[in-house]
Each structure stands twice: as structure tokens, then as C-alpha cells.
Amino acid sequence: xxxxxxxxxxxxxxxxxxxxxxxxxxxxxxxxxxxxxxxxxxxxxxxxxxxxxxxxxxxx
Numbered sequence: 001x002x003x004x005x006x007x008x009x010x011x012x013x014x015x016x017x018x019x020x021x022x023x024x025x026x027x028x029x030x031x032x033x034x035x036x037x038x039x040x041x042x043x044x045x046x047x048x049x050x051x052x053x054x055x056x057x058x059x060x
Contacts, residue, residue: 001056002016002049002053003016004016004017004020005017008039008046008049008050008053009039009040009042009046009050010045010046011038011041011042011043011045011046012037012038012039012041012042014037014038014039014046016053018037018039019033019037019039019050019053020053020057022036022037022039023053023054023057023058028054028058029054030047030050030051030054033050
């Protein structure tokens with residue numbers, strides 16, 4: 001689906017790998033991911049992708 005180098009949040013230039021790392025550090029919500037790496041806190045365009053990623057990775 002996503003590759004590690006894929007930019008998910010263009011406003012903060014956050015990659016899929018950085019989002020995975022935030023989840024590995026304990027982030028369980030989009031807000032918490034934003035606290036860690038600023039993804040999803042500017043324009044909101046990436047929120048749908050963040051929701052998909054969180055649901056997929058939290059299940060694992």
C-alpha cells in the first residue's frame with residue numbers, strides 16, 4: 001500500500017516511515033501522531049490517509 005519514503009503529510013513533509021515510528025513509540029490516534037511529528041495539524045488533507053494507516057498498523 002504505502003512505501004516508507006511516501007510523503008503522507010506534505011505540509012510537514014512527514015513520510016509513512018515517520019508515521020510508523022510514531023505508532024511504534026505509542027501513538028494510537030492521529031492527534032498523538034501530530035504531537036510527535038506534526039502530521040495532520042496544518043491543512044488536514046492527509047487525515048484520511050492517516051486514518052487508514054492508524055487502523056492498519058494498530059491492528060498488527
